[in-house]
Amino acid sequence: MNKCTHSHTHGQTHELIIKNLEVAYRHNMVLEDINLHAYCGTSLALVGPNGAGKSTLLKAIAGLVKQRKGHITWSGEDNVQTRGGEFAYLPQHEEVNWDFPITVRGVVEMGRYSQLGPWKRFTKKDELAVERALALMEMDGELSNRQISELSGGQKQRAFIARAVAQEAHVLLLDEPFTGLDRDHTANLTRLLRKLAKENRLVIASHHDVNTLADIFDRVLLLNRRVVACGECQTTLSEDNLNLTFKNMANV
Numbered sequence: 001m002n003k004c005t006h007s008h009t010h011g012q013t014h015e016l017i018i019k020n021l022e023v024a025y026r027h028n029m030v031l032e033d034i035n036l037h038a039y040c041g042t043s044l045a046l047v048g049p050n051g052a053g054k055s056t057l058l059k060a061i062a063g064l065v066k067q068r069k070g071h072i073t074w075s076g077e078d079n080v081q082t083r084g085g086e087f088a089y090l091p092q093h094e095e096v097n098w099d100f101p102i103t104v105r106g107v108v109e110m111g112r113y114s115q116l117g118p119w120k121r122f123t124k125k126d127e128l129a130v131e132r133a134l135a136l137m138e139m140d141g142e143l144s145n146r147q148i149s150e151l152s153g154g155q156k157q158r159a160f161i162a163r164a165v166a167q168e169a170h171v172l173l174l175d176e177p178f179t180g181l182d183r184d185h186t187a188n189l190t191r192l193l194r195k196l197a198k199e200n201r202l203v204i205a206s207h208h209d210v211n212t213l214a215d216i217f218d219r220v221l222l223l224n225r226r227v228v229a230c231g232e233c234q235t236t237l238s239e240d241n242l243n244l245t246f247k248n249m250a251n252v
Contacts (some may be wrong), residue, residue: 014040014075014170016061018200021070023053023060030056032226034070038219040170043193045213045233048223049246054206055092057223058173059228061087061204074171085114088164089173093156093180098149104159105144108133111166133166137192154185158192165196172196178216190216198220213237 021034031053038044046054059065061072074086085237088111111133112126125234134140137158143151157177164172177193178186193216197203207213213220214233222228222236222245229241 007024014042014200014202015073016171017071018061019071019073019074021057021060021072021135022068023056023065024068030225031060034227036221036227036230038202038204040200040202041197042219043197043205043217045205045206045207045217045220046223047210047213048228052224052245054223055175058089058175058204058206061171062087062173064089082098085167086170087173088167088169088171090157090164090175090177092175093153095175096156096160098156101147101149103145103147104151104155104162105130105134107148107159108139108144108162108166111163114167114232121222129166130169136165136195137162153180153185154182154189157189161192161196169201171202176206176208178207178209178212186212189212190199210237210242223248 016036016038018034018036021031023031024027034057046057048054056065060067108130109122109126109197112122112129115126115129116122131140134144139155139158139162143155146158161172161177163175178189180191193203193205197218203217205217207217214237217233219231220233220236221230222241224245224247228245229236229238
């Protein structure tokens with residue numbers, strides 16, 4: 001099967017730009033003065049204490065929560081509705097009903113629903129997109145016919161990422177994808193996420209383990225309702241920056 005990378009047409013920049021973003025739930029300010037510039041072909045970790053706004057930022061980028069102020073621009077467009085299937089949001093593990101009776105292939109096929117024409121029937125193009133997504137996430141063969149309830153934690157994550165790949169999303173927004181995974185599954189998911197970035201996608205994920213950041217991600221955004229620091233992992237994960245991010249916390 002031919003490798004298909006996300007191509008950029010002439011004059012088009014697949015950049016995510018966030019300017020002066022604020023998000024509040026009623027009178028509770030969750031995010032304030034958030035500025036970020038990210039682009040396809042890289043992976044970015046969101047790191048901060050509980051309540052820092054990591055999940056809210058992912059949802060704001062996906063257009064799932066209303067912003068109080070600021071702009072989120074993708075490829076020069078700042079209207080959430082124009083993003084279509086280019087953004088894929090994967091919630092935390094506990095937010096998914098893993099007992100729902102559906103196979104891995106069924107989950108991945110859901111990624112094509114937004115692409116279906118007026119008759120809502122799968123075409124050869126849809127079938128090829130599903131097969132490629134399954135193969136890319138190494139969920140093809142016998143695994144594709146398993147019920148999701150039968151999968152390990154790492155396999156479940158790969159199934160839902162495969163759905164995003166089938167959707168042909170440029171931006172993957174993952175909420176704590178490594179939570180609960182053992183060392184082998186963490187290593188495998190790391191390898192696959194790097195593969196997605198090399199295919200010219202932008203991977204943004206909240207993450208809690210500071211010690212594994214540089215092994216998994218290209219860049220990190222340290223967040224505590226505001227941006228504390230953002231940049232390459234090696235230079236951004238300084239003791240001062242971490243102390244500012246996790247201030248008033250007993251442990252990092």
